[in-house]
Amino acid sequence: MKYLLTAILTLATLLPLKAQDNVTVRGYVRDAANGESLIGATVYLEGTGKGTVTNDYGFYSLTVAPGTYTLVVTYLGFADQRVTLDLLGNTMRDFALGEAGSVLEEVIVTATEEDENISTVQMSVERLDMGTIEKLPSLLGEVDVLRSIQLLPGVTSVGEGAAGFNVRGGSIDQNLVILDEAPVFNSSHLFGFFSVFNPDAVKGVKLYKGGIPARYGGRLSSILDVRMKEGNNQQLEVQGGIGTIFSRLSVEAPLVKDKSSFLLAGRRSYIDVLAAPFLNDDLADTRLNFYDLTLKTNYRFSDKDQVFLSGYRGRDIFSPGGDQGFSWGNVTGTLRWNHLFSDKVFSNLTLYYSDYDYAIILGDEPERDAFNWDASIVNLSLKPEFTYYLMPDNVLRFGGQAIHYRFEPANALAVSAGEEIDISLSRQLALESSAYVENELNLFDRLKLNYGLRLSHFAYLGDRNVYAFGEPPRRGLPRPLTGIGRAERNEIIKDWTYLEPRAAVQYSLDATSSVKASYQRTVQYIHLLSNTTASIPLDIWTPSTNNIDPQRADQYAVGYFRNISENRYELSLETYYKKLYDLIDYIDGADLILNELVEGQVLTGRGRAYGLEFQLKRTEGRLSGWLSYTLARTERLVKGINNDEWYPNRFDQTHNLNLSAFYELSDRVTLSSNFVYNTGTPTTLANSGYYQLGYFIPHNSGSLRNNFRIPDYHRLDFSLTLDPSKDKSDRRWRGQWIFGVYNAYARRNPFTVYGNQVDGRAPAGGAVDTEAIKLSVVGSIIPSVSYNFTFQ
Numbered sequence: 001m002k003y004l005l006t007a008i009l010t011l012a013t014l015l016p017l018k019a020q021d022n023v024t025v026r027g028y029v030r031d032a033a034n035g036e037s038l039i040g041a042t043v044y045l046e047g048t049g050k051g052t053v054t055n056d057y058g059f060y061s062l063t064v065a066p067g068t069y070t071l072v073v074t075y076l077g078f079a080d081q082r083v084t085l086d087l088l089g090n091t092m093r094d095f096a097l098g099e100a101g102s103v104l105e106e107v108i109v110t111a112t113e114e115d116e117n118i119s120t121v122q123m124s125v126e127r128l129d130m131g132t133i134e135k136l137p138s139l140l141g142e143v144d145v146l147r148s149i150q151l152l153p154g155v156t157s158v159g160e161g162a163a164g165f166n167v168r169g170g171s172i173d174q175n176l177v178i179l180d181e182a183p184v185f186n187s188s189h190l191f192g193f194f195s196v197f198n199p200d201a202v203k204g205v206k207l208y209k210g211g212i213p214a215r216y217g218g219r220l221s222s223i224l225d226v227r228m229k230e231g232n233n234q235q236l237e238v239q240g241g242i243g244t245i246f247s248r249l250s251v252e253a254p255l256v257k258d259k260s261s262f263l264l265a266g267r268r269s270y271i272d273v274l275a276a277p278f279l280n281d282d283l284a285d286t287r288l289n290f291y292d293l294t295l296k297t298n299y300r301f302s303d304k305d306q307v308f309l310s311g312y313r314g315r316d317i318f319s320p321g322g323d324q325g326f327s328w329g330n331v332t333g334t335l336r337w338n339h340l341f342s343d344k345v346f347s348n349l350t351l352y353y354s355d356y357d358y359a360i361i362l363g364d365e366p367e368r369d370a371f372n373w374d375a376s377i378v379n380l381s382l383k384p385e386f387t388y389y390l391m392p393d394n395v396l397r398f399g400g401q402a403i404h405y406r407f408e409p410a411n412a413l414a415v416s417a418g419e420e421i422d423i424s425l426s427r428q429l430a431l432e433s434s435a436y437v438e439n440e441l442n443l444f445d446r447l448k449l450n451y452g453l454r455l456s457h458f459a460y461l462g463d464r465n466v467y468a469f470g471e472p473p474r475r476g477l478p479r480p481l482t483g484i485g486r487a488e489r490n491e492i493i494k495d496w497t498y499l500e501p502r503a504a505v506q507y508s509l510d511a512t513s514s515v516k517a518s519y520q521r522t523v524q525y526i527h528l529l530s531n532t533t534a535s536i537p538l539d540i541w542t543p544s545t546n547n548i549d550p551q552r553a554d555q556y557a558v559g560y561f562r563n564i565s566e567n568r569y570e571l572s573l574e575t576y577y578k579k580l581y582d583l584i585d586y587i588d589g590a591d592l593i594l595n596e597l598v599e600g601q602v603l604t605g606r607g608r609a610y611g612l613e614f615q616l617k618r619t620e621g622r623l624s625g626w627l628s629y630t631l632a633r634t635e636r637l638v639k640g641i642n643n644d645e646w647y648p649n650r651f652d653q654t655h656n657l658n659l660s661a662f663y664e665l666s667d668r669v670t671l672s673s674n675f676v677y678n679t680g681t682p683t684t685l686a687n688s689g690y691y692q693l694g695y696f697i698p699h700n701s702g703s704l705r706n707n708f709r710i711p712d713y714h715r716l717d718f719s720l721t722l723d724p725s726k727d728k729s730d731r732r733w734r735g736q737w738i739f740g741v742y743n744a745y746a747r748r749n750p751f752t753v754y755g756n757q758v759d760g761r762a763p764a765g766g767a768v769d770t771e772a773i774k775l776s777v778v779g780s781i782i783p784s785v786s787y788n789f790t791f792q
Contacts, residue, residue, distance in 0.1 A: 130204065136674065136719075201229055214397075237790065269289045314329050353380050579606070607637070685754070749779075
């Protein structure tokens with residue numbers, strides 16, 4: 001390893017050796033209207049070919065030979081700024097960009113410079129700004145981050161209302177979802193219909209499907225990076241919306257103008273409130289709702305120091321009355337400190353806390369008959385990161401992270417006839433640590449390279465019993481328990497260390513096209529135990545243990561990127577191949593709930609996923625949007641399942657087609673539409689059966705896994721957005737109406753299919769009638785209307 005690190009650092013320092021007398025200009029790029037940092041703004045020296053883009057905090061740094069230059073700052077949707085500077089020494093220059101006065105309201109898929117899709121070394125990365133997300137048709141007219149990214153190539157879901165999303169053949173727990181750096185373990189409200197991210201608090205969304213830089217780790221398939229707004233540091237701004245199913249309100253304002261601001265946003269659904277008049281006495285106290293609160297504040301102490309504090313709390317509640325029912329939710333908190341050590345060295349230190357928990361309470365008489373269960377996964381992390389701007393075309397990043405995990409799988413108490421029975425499961429502790437170094441540079445005029453190395457270590461810690469299992473008596477049965485030991489607190493039961501190399505390369509064919517390639521090795525040390533059709537809030541997380549190894553993956557990707565017709569159209573074509581190791585699966589009929597010996601029912605195996613992704617975007621004019629198509633396959637091979645042969649994964653979809661279009665009918669009116677088509681996902685059904693006592697017993701004669709496919713999924717949505725008049729843009733109150741139709745032709749898309757015998761016992765000698773039942777979550781047209789407002 002030391003030789004590879006030495007090579008990276010040596011290559012990173014080759015370019016600056018030839019320019020010891022250079023000067024540096026650095027600063028921040030912000031939105032003039034509210035002081036928000038602009039991520040990915042382009043800063044370049046006109047006529048030199050030298051330039052850079054701002055980082056996640058709006059910071060840039062350019063190092064050049066002394067002289068007089070014209071510095072140009074651009075950001076899509078904003079007016080360009082040009083300034084002539086005599087750069088004779090190190091200089092700080094901040095920019096505040098105003099919105100372009102003649103910009104159409106077309107969708108902006110990526111808020112970046114023109115040609116960035118072909119010139120950057122990154123591939124397999126999707127960006128969506130809130131302007132795009134807000135224009136997309138949505139369920140019940142409510143803007144939703146997770147539903148929006150499912151319209152992108154390579155991103156799928158197992159069905160309507162399913163929590164989470166799948167990326168390039170990965171399961172939902174293989175996606176790292178972070179909100180201002182803190183992980184969110186359940187990103188859905190209302191069983192998957194809405195995400196936990198309040199659109200009024202979100203600045204932008206970035207999804208890494210491949211070519212994941214070395215600074216990210218911990219998951220196999222993707223990184224979803226959600227950044228919150230910083231709060232308006234210029235003036236008071238109030239935003240909100242009144243919708244069919246929930247309402248929301250956010251407040252932004254400066255604490256110290258130009259230096260400090262805050263954002264406070266909240267949402268609350270009211271399904272139970274609307275339904276209350278129609279419920280009888282037994283259900284009169286039913287509660288079915290969710291809420292979330294988001295807070296962020298920041299303070300700029302100087303040109304070199306800025307601190308950010310952000311937090312989130314959200315909860316879903318379902319109760320048929322009284323104290324019974326269940327609930328689940330996330331709590332996160334993030335403290336970040338930006339510091340400039342010099343004109344070239346930018347640092348960010350992050351401390352975060354994340355807690356996902358759920359609880360079940362059953363029983364009308366808790367003192368006599370009741371059941372209480374709560375579970376959680378808590379982690380605390382410290383993450384220092386550094387960026388060294390060696391030259392405009394040579395950037396070095398390095399840092400590390402430490403994460404402490406506490407898993408509480410079940411604190412459970414059953415009460416029967418007044419007698420208490422403790423059926424809790426032992427808690428689990430773990431420590432994950434990592435260090436990385438990453439370098440991005442231009443080798444030649446046409447060739448760019450990003451390469452790096454991540455070193456990760458995971459320790460499964462004691463303060464619990466340790467179980468040993470033998471080989472099962474035959475395949476498909478649980479492994480027998482062979483021994484029980486005890487590990488004391490902080491004792492390492494088992495640990496692992498892995499190297500995770502990453503590399504991406506870009507070669508410009510000409511001014512409008514390029515080819516890119518990437519490789520990544522990723523390791524995941526925590527697992528979601530779930531054998532349901534789709535993840536549910538009550539699924540259990542577990543660390544890697546002495547019986548469950550970490551999951552690993554290698555992914556290779558190659559792509560062709562082209563801009564057409566003076567950048568009006570962006571074309572991309574990517575193909576990928578992913579190999580996965582030590583994937584989690586389960587014996588048939590596995591019992592994952594309240595099972596202290598659940599490790600004995602877990603199987604591990606290999607996986608493979610490969611596909612071709614096509615996307616065509618139109619980014620200018622009254623008609624804009626994108627067409628994406630994915631041809632893919634994802635399979636697994638696990639000893640003890642499917643006769644030891646490859647089988648399609650539960651979320652395998654051969655064809656995935658998405659069309660999103662936006663048309664500006666006028667300055668105020670936008671018509672939007674989505675069309676979605678997916679191949680049906682696999683499921684396991686009986687292919688034979690036998691009679692017993694007049695009943696038909698279905699049977700899977702070949703013990704095949706996922707041997708049938710659910711019918712294909714397709715849906716059409718529309719929305720009409722009425723914006724406030726631009727002639728009255730000076731008004732302090734601005735309202736927006738959104739009228740939508742979800743599932744326009746009332747398609748009854750099945751979520752799953754299962755077999756059933758028709759009610760009643762068959763007469764002697766008579767045939768037994770059976771049927772296949774399709775379960776649809778949404779089976780009709782869903783109209784909606786919502787009203788959004790802004791007050792300044």
